Amino acid sequence: MTKFEDLGISSATMKSLKKMGFEEATPVQTETIPLSLQNKDLIGQAQTGTGKTAAFGIPLIDKIDNESNVIQGIVIAPTRELAVQVSEELYKIGYGKRARVLAIYGGQDINRQIRALKNNPQIIVGTPGRILDHINRKTIKLENIHTVVLDEADEMLNMGFIEDIESILAKTPTERQTLLFSATMPAPIQRMAEKFMKDPQIVRVKTKEMTVPLIEQYYVEVQEKSKFDVLTRLLDIQTPELAIVFGRTKRRVDELAEALNLRGYMAEGIHGDLSQAKRLSVLRKFKEGSIDVLVATDVAARGLDISGVTHVYNFDIPQDPESYVHRIGRTGRAGKEGVAMTFITPREKSYLGVVERTTKRKMEKMKPPTLDEALEGQQKAVLEKILQSIDSNNLQFYKQAAEELLEQQDATTVVAAVLKMLTKEPDTTPVKLTEEKPLPNKRERRSGGGGDRRGGGKFDSRDRKRGSYKPRQGQSRGGSEGGKRYNNSGKPRTNSAK
Ligand SMILES: Nc1ncnc2c1ncn2[C@@H]1O[C@H](COP(=O)(O)OP(=O)(O)OP(=O)(O)O)[C@@H](O)[C@H]1O
Numbered sequence: 413m414t415k416f417e418d419l420g421i422s423s424a425t426m427k428s429l430k431k432m433g434f435e436e437a438t439p440v441q442t443e444t445i446p447l448s449l450q451n452k453d454l455i456g457q458a459q460t461g462t463g464k465t466a467a468f469g470i471p472l473i474d475k476i477d478n479e480s481n482v483i484q485g486i487v488i489a490p491t492r493e494l495a496v497q498v499s500e501e502l503y504k505i506g507y508g509k510r511a512r513v514l515a516i517y518g519g520q521d522i523n524r525q526i527r528a529l530k531n532n533p534q535i536i537v538g539t540p541g542r543i544l545d546h547i548n549r550k551t552i553k554l555e556n557i558h559t560v561v562l563d564e565a566d567e568m569l570n571m572g573f574i575e576d577i578e579s580i581l582a583k584t585p586t587e588r589q590t591l592l593f594s595a596t597m598p599a600p601i602q603r604m605a606e607k608f609m610k611d612p613q614i615v616r617v618k619t620k621e622m623t624v625p626l627i628e629q630y631y632v633e634v635q636e637k638s639k640f641d642v643l644t645r646l647l648d649i650q651t652p653e654l655a656i657v658f659g660r661t662k663r664r665v666d667e668l669a670e671a672l673n674l675r676g677y678m679a680e681g682i683h684g685d686l687s688q689a690k691r692l693s694v695l696r697k698f699k700e701g702s703i704d705v706l707v708a709t710d711v712a713a714r715g716l717d718i719s720g721v722t723h724v725y726n727f728d729i730p731q732d733p734e735s736y737v738h739r740i741g742r743t744g745r746a747g748k749e750g751v752a753m754t755f756i757t758p759r760e761k762s763y764l765g766v767v768e769r770t771t772k773r774k775m776e777k778m779k780p781p782t783l784d785e786a787l788e789g790q791q792k793a794v795l796e797k798i799l800q801s802i803d804s805n806n807l808q809f810y811k812q813a814a815e816e817l818l819e820q821q822d823a824t825t826v827v828a829a830v831l832k833m834l835t836k837e838p839d840t841t842p843v844k845l846t847e848e849k850p851l852p853n854k855r856e857r858r859s860g861g862g863g864d865r866r867g868g869g870k871f872d873s874r875d876r877k878r879g880s881y882k883p884r885q886g887q888s889r890g891g892s893e894g895g896k897r898y899n900n901s902g903k904p905r906t907n908s909a910k
């Protein structure tokens with residue numbers, strides 16, 4: 413482990429890092445910060461949750477000229493929630509230097525943003541469409557930019573933001589520094605990215621596997637119609653602190669969230685059709701723990717850093733291996749452990765191998781739990797709560813009532829009654845869940861020779877555009893989000909994105 417002091421960081425920024433509780437630099441920070449401080453272009457690839465934000469954020473902030481009131485750096489992120497999160501982290505890193513950071517994203521009142529832009533922010537963090545909008549209105553000027561960062565670069569180049577990104581880059585000085593970060597960087601995307609970079613250094617934190625070793629990865633073979641019962645049983649047995657359940661489509665997410673609520677779980681859904689205010693409020697509730705299951709499309713798969721997420725459930729298998737890596741990476745962050753469960757229907761079995769070959773890690777098979785096991789799980793959770801309550805030693809007030817009760821009944825009966833009352837017995841309230849058709853059983857496209865699997869492992873080509881979604885077989889309603897967006901040539905699509 414390397415100390416931040418040894419990386420050439422200013423004392424003002426060191427002060428912020430101390431306040432944030434960062435003691436030592438993570439490997440990706442150790443490798444990229446010195447290069448970045450020398451203004452080198454670079455592509456940084458490191459596992460989820462290993463501190464890539466600070467890896468680009470620390471040098472970005474450190475290079476800000478405090479005396480200057482112009483925009484000097486810009487960070488582009490694929491989703492609004494991620495833009496907000498990254499801006500918050502940059503704000504913290506910039507505390508020592510009093511750097512001014514502003515988040516600019518779609519779905520928020522543009523006039524409010526225009527007013528905020530008048531306060532001379534030095535760093536902008538935003539989503540591509542809204543940044544471009546401000547550039548066109550001349551409310552953002554990029555001629556003094558020295559650094560452009562693409563966070564989740566592969567996703568943005570993949571998901572149809574390429575034209576927007578290129579337009580933004582074209583308005584920045586050519587001598588700028590360009591930084592790309594992601595946990596995944598498929599070869600075709602990397603090749604495309606290099607076109608707008610100067611002799612980029614590729615920093616890949618060497619690891620055996622693409623996913624985080626601290627995440628236990630399981631798959632459960634389950635029929636489509638049994639998925640929901642298996643999910644609730646797993647939730648009952650595994651008792652996550654916070655859990656994210658990923659579904660394939662917006663409709664799926666809505667139905668799942670509703671079904672979970674009917675069965676007594678505190679769940680809410682997040683996807684791109686909700687208003688921005690709703691999206692942010694759902695996420696806030698999840699962070700605060702007032703809901704404990706977040707049901708999401710891939711809109712929440714990338715970059716989000718929510719502490720307390722102990723379990724990720726892929727209710728529907730993701731459509732490409734990169735999405736798998738990012739989804740499960742919402743747990744097991746910053747050295748913590750996590751559990752990832754992936755449901756696989758018999759007809760989607762071929763997708764398992766594709767994911768495993770890309771991540772270079774095998775998932776362990778888990779049998780779907782029975783109703784009795786779910787009940788046992790809930791009972792165990794109650795027992796733990798009781799033991800915790802005994803430990804807290806705050807029972808004086810209840811002891812007299814306990815003694816009176818024990819005069820009438822034997823101790824085992826009393827405790828059994830209490831256990832029964834506290835245990836959430838598996839609920840069979842009927843729920844409505846439209847069946848998803850399985851993904852097409854297409855064979856994996858091999859990336860011609862050389863054994864480079866990084867760019868391969870693509871499942872399928874999908875002929876659809878964001879914003880003008882064409883239903884394909886099995887997805888006639890609901891609108892799909894995220895997932896595969898390559899066209900047949902293996903090159904990313906160039907859709908205009910919203
Ligand atoms: N040097 C450090 N010491 C302690 N904690 C750190 C350090 N660097 C980052 N962190 C914390 O680790 C967590 C994960 O960091 P971050 O979100 O930047 O990961 P990431 O690599 O960008 O992941 P993803 O690929 O999912 O976007 C954050 O809560 C961050 O504050």
Ligand SMILES: [Mg+2]
Binds near residue numbers: 465563
């Ligand atoms: Mg990140």
